[in-house]
Every structure is written in structure tokens, then in C-alpha cells.
Amino acid sequence: xxxxxxxxxxxxxxxxxxxxxxxxxxxxxxxxxxxxxxxxxxxxxxxxxxxxxxxxxxxxxxxxxxxxxxxxxxxxxxxxxxxxxxxxxxxxxxxxxxxxxxxxxxxxxxxxxxxxxxxxxxxxxxxxxxxxxxxxxxxxxxxxxxxxxxxxxxxxxxxxxxxxxxxxxxxxxxxxxxxxxxxxxxxxxxxxxxxxxxxxxxxxxxxxxxxxxxxxxxxxxxxxxxxxxxxxxxxxxxxxxxxxxxxxxxxxxxxxxxxxxxxxxxxxxxxxxxxxxxxxxxxxxxxxxxxxxxxxxxxxxxxxxxxxxxxxxxxxxxxxxxxxxxxxxxxxxxxxxxxxxxxxxxxxxxxxxxxxxxxxxxx
Numbered sequence: 001x002x003x004x005x006x007x008x009x010x011x012x013x014x015x016x017x018x019x020x021x022x023x024x025x026x027x028x029x030x031x032x033x034x035x036x037x038x039x040x041x042x043x044x045x046x047x048x049x050x051x052x053x054x055x056x057x058x059x060x061x062x063x064x065x066x067x068x069x070x071x072x073x074x075x076x077x078x079x080x081x082x083x084x085x086x087x088x089x090x091x092x093x094x095x096x097x098x099x100x101x102x103x104x105x106x107x108x109x110x111x112x113x114x115x116x117x118x119x120x121x122x123x124x125x126x127x128x129x130x131x132x133x134x135x136x137x138x139x140x141x142x143x144x145x146x147x148x149x150x151x152x153x154x155x156x157x158x159x160x161x162x163x164x165x166x167x168x169x170x171x172x173x174x175x176x177x178x179x180x181x182x183x184x185x186x187x188x189x190x191x192x193x194x195x196x197x198x199x200x201x202x203x204x205x206x207x208x209x210x211x212x213x214x215x216x217x218x219x220x221x222x223x224x225x226x227x228x229x230x231x232x233x234x235x236x237x238x239x240x241x242x243x244x245x246x247x248x249x250x251x252x253x254x255x256x257x258x259x260x261x262x263x264x265x266x267x268x269x270x271x272x273x274x275x276x277x278x279x280x281x282x283x284x285x286x287x288x289x290x291x292x293x294x295x296x297x298x299x300x301x302x303x304x305x306x307x308x309x310x311x312x313x314x315x316x317x318x319x320x321x322x323x324x325x326x327x328x329x330x331x332x333x334x335x336x337x338x339x340x341x342x343x344x345x346x347x348x349x350x351x352x353x354x355x356x357x358x359x360x361x362x363x
Contacts, residue, residue, distance in 0.1 A: 001165060003118040004233065005106045006140040006148035007125060009085070010157035012102035013042035015135050016081055017071045027069050028052065030061050034070040037247045037330070041073055045157060078102075081133055088128045092121050097233045103152075105145055107233040119162055126160065142168070146229035150179055168227040173200030180224045182217060190214075199225050242278045243335025244268045245286060251328030258324055259316070261332055266312045269334045279304045280336040283311060285318035288331035297321050305336050 009015070013031040018024045028047035030040045038058035050065035062068055082101040089096050092115075095107035108121050115121050122139035129137050136158035140151025147163040154161040163171050172180075177196060178188050190213070196202050203225040210218030223229065244265060252258050282300040289295075297318040305311055315334055 001109075001143050002107060003109045004142055004145055004148040005108055005118055005122045005125070006145070006152040007085075007089070007104055007106065007122070007129075008138050008140075008152045008156075009102035009129075010136045010138055011042055011044050012081075012135070013073060013078055014044035014047075014071075016078055017074070018044060019134050020077070021071075024069060024071065028065050028067060029069040029071050030058065031071050031073050032058055033072070034058060035249060037249060038070070081135070084133055085129055085137075088125055088132065091128075092125065095233050095235060097235065105148065105233045119160065122160055126158075144227070144229035145231050145233065146181055146224055147171070147227065149181070150175070165227075169203075172225060172227055173198065173203065175199045177202055180221065182220055182224075187214070187217075239276065239278055241280065241284075241335045241337035242269070242272050242276050243284070243333060243337075244272060245331060245333025247288075247331045248329070251330050252332075253328040255325060258319070258329060258332075262315055262319060262334075263312060265332060265334050266308060266315055269311060269336065270306070270308045273306050273336060278336065279306070280338045281305060282337045283314045283318065284335045284337065285315055285322075286331070286333040286335070287322055287324065287329055289327045290330060294331075295322060311336070 014029055017029060017031060018027075024044075026046060027044070028050065029044045030047055030052055031042045032038050032040045036059060040052060040054050040056045040058060040061050042054055043052040043056075043061070047061075047065055047068055050068075052061045052065050052068065058070060062070075078101050086096065086098070086104070089104065089106055092111050092113055093106050093108050097105040099105065106125075108115075108118050111121060113121065113124075118141045122141055126137050126139055129135060138152050138156045138158060139160045140148040140154070140163075141161070142148045142151055142163040143165050147168060151161040151163050176198060177183050177191055178185075180199065180202075183191070191197075191202070194205075194213075196205070202221060205222075205225075207219065207222040210222050212218070214221060246261065246265060248261070252261060281302065281304060282298055283305055284296055284298040286294065286296050299314050299318060301310075301314070303310075305314070311334070
């Protein structure tokens with residue numbers, strides 16, 4: 001039986017800012033760009049009772065919390081703190097899968113300290129992180145990544161929660177289906193229409209029925225409802241794409257201005273491709289018309305896309321396939337990727353839904 005720990009730093013960006021600036025401590029803050037198109041990257045716990053959360057627009061966040069302090073991000077500082085945290089991880093295991101700067105999976109089935117219980121390792125990691133960075137982390141412990149991730153959200157902030165194999169089915173059965181990986185708002189709505197609101201109801205559906213309704217993703221939902229997740233903790237991720245995008249302070253509606261921005265984004269993309277050494281044959285254009293409407297267009301070529309002229313030519317072809325002349329553009333992006341299968345596309349980006357759910361902690 002594997003022993004998996006998921007470590008998630010508490011309000012990471014905001015906590016670093018409050019740690020480094022005493023004047024911000026105890027105040028509701030949001031890290032992000034303070035502008036009409038700004039988005040909350042992280043909200044402090046003082047801001048969350050007002051309904052301020054990550055991915056919310058800065059404008060909306062200020063309406064909900066008039067005393068909200070907006071802090072510009074300092075990513076180099078966050079990266080340095082993240083390196084300190086990973087130094088702690090490596091004292092126990094080298095089987096580490098970073099998810100972002102502030103969270104990671106650790107496989108401690110065989111650990112450097114030869115400790116028997118994963119909960120003891122998680123507790124030591126939390127203590128060392130706090131001693132070295134003055135920041136708190138929450139930990140989830142279980143026998144697979146799905147349950148460890150869910151567990152880490154159960155007792156935030158500065159909490160720890162274990163899902164023991166003997167109690168996994170009861171635990172999953174009590175969860176809202178939105179807690180399970182891959183079940184976003186649209187899928188959840190469809191399941192609700194089917195009378196499925198919790199894990200125990202999802203478990204009653206056959207694999208055949210789930211596949212018929214949801215396609216290949218149905219196999220995943222069937223397994224997850226039963227606590228089955230065979231995904232290993234992956235030490236090295238193969239980069240699937242390289243891209244860049246820009247959100248404009250004012251919507252673009254003049255054709256010449258749109259083409260000029262496309263040119264500059266192409267230059268940024270070429271530079272990133274050169275630095276990363278990534279090789280791909282598929283170019284994707286992303287356009288966002290407003291806060292909720294987004295489209296993508298893609299073209300795949302036989303040759304590797306790395307030169308400005310090649311990418312710009314394709315980008316203009318993709319742009320011509322859109323309604324850009326009649327609709328103002330809020331965001332524009334370009335990315336180069338390698339062709340992927342349907343399975344790879346589905347597994348590319350897990351969807352984790354945060355929330356509180358009381359449950360007995362099995363230690």
C-alpha cells in the first residue's frame with residue numbers, strides 16, 4: 001500500500017506578503033494586479049469571509065471587501081520560498097511531484113528517515129516549514145493522490161487529515177461529487193440532473209452507463225467513486241506546451257491594433273520556445289471576448305514550429321477563422337504544443353474544488 005502526502009501551503013502568496021510586511025498582517029489582502037482587468041491570485045484568510053477568492057476579478061473583490069488591500073505579486077520571492085520548502089521535502093523523499101509553487105505530492109512509502117507512519121512525516125514537514133519560513137502548510141495523507149489531495153483541504157489552514165484505506169469508501173461516499181477530480185461545474189450539473197450529488201450515489205452507477213454518458217471520463221469517475229487512483233507520483237513532467245497570453249487594459253477592436261498585438265505575442269512565444277528548447281508542431285490561438293466567452297483555434301504542421309515567420313503566418317490564418325473584426329478582444333494568447341491523444345488531453349489538468357466538509361480524522 002502506497003503512502004502519499006499532499007502538502008499545500010496556506011494562502012501562499014498572501015502569507016508571504018504578510019510575513020514580509022508587518023503592516024499587512026491581520027488585514028484582508030489580495031495578491032494581483034490592481035486594475036480593471038486584474039484578477040486575484042491569492043486572498044488572505046482575512047479576506048475570505050467576504051467571499052474573496054482566487055480567480056475573482058479585482059473589481060468584484062473590492063466590491064465584496066471595501067477595505068481590501070491589493071498587493072502586487074513578487075514571484076521571485078515566492079520561488080525562493082518554494083525552494084526552501086522543497087529542501088524540506090527532499091529530507092524525506094526524492095519522489096516529489098510539484099503541482100505549483102505552493103503544493104506538491106510526496107510518495108513516502110519508502111522514505112529516507114525510515115519512518116513507519118506517513119502522518120508522522122507530514123507532521124515533521126509542517127513543523128520544519130514553519131520553523132524555516134514562518135509559514136503554515138496543510139497536509140493530506142492517504143494511499144493515493146486523489147484522496148491525499150482532498151484530505152489536504154479538510155482542515156485548512158495549518159491542518160492535517162488522514163484518509164485511512166479502511167475508511168476510504170465511507171469517506172468518498174459522504175463527499176459532494178464536486179470534490180472528485182475531473183468533475184467541474186458542467187459535469188456536476190449533468191450528474192445532478194441524473195440524481196447524483198454525492199460519492200455514494202455515483203458509486204451506484206455502472207461503468208457502462210458512466211462511459212455512455214461521459215465518454216472515457218466515465219471510467220475515471222467509476223474508479224474514483226471507489227477510491228481507485230493508480231496515478232503515480234511523477235518526479236519529472238514532460239512539458240506539453242509553451243505559450244504566452246496578454247490581457248488588455250482596454251478591449252481591442254481596431255484591426256490594425258489586433259494584428260500588432262498578435263505580432264508582439266508571437267515574438268514573446270518565439271523567445272520562450274528558444275529558452276525552453278521545446279519542440280512542437282501545433283499552434284493554438286486563444287481569444288477571450290469577455291469574462292465568460294473564450295475560443296481556441298489550432299493548426300498542426302509537419303515541421304517543428306520555432307521561427308517567427310512560420311508562427312506569425314499560422315497565427316494570422318487562425319485569427320482569420322474567428323470573428324475578431326466584429327467582437328472586441330479582451331485577451332489574446334498563442335501556444336505551441338505537440339499533438340496529444342484524447343486521453344492525454346483529459347489528464348492534462350486536474351480540477352480540484354476546495355471546500356470544508358466535517359469528517360472524522362482516521363489516524
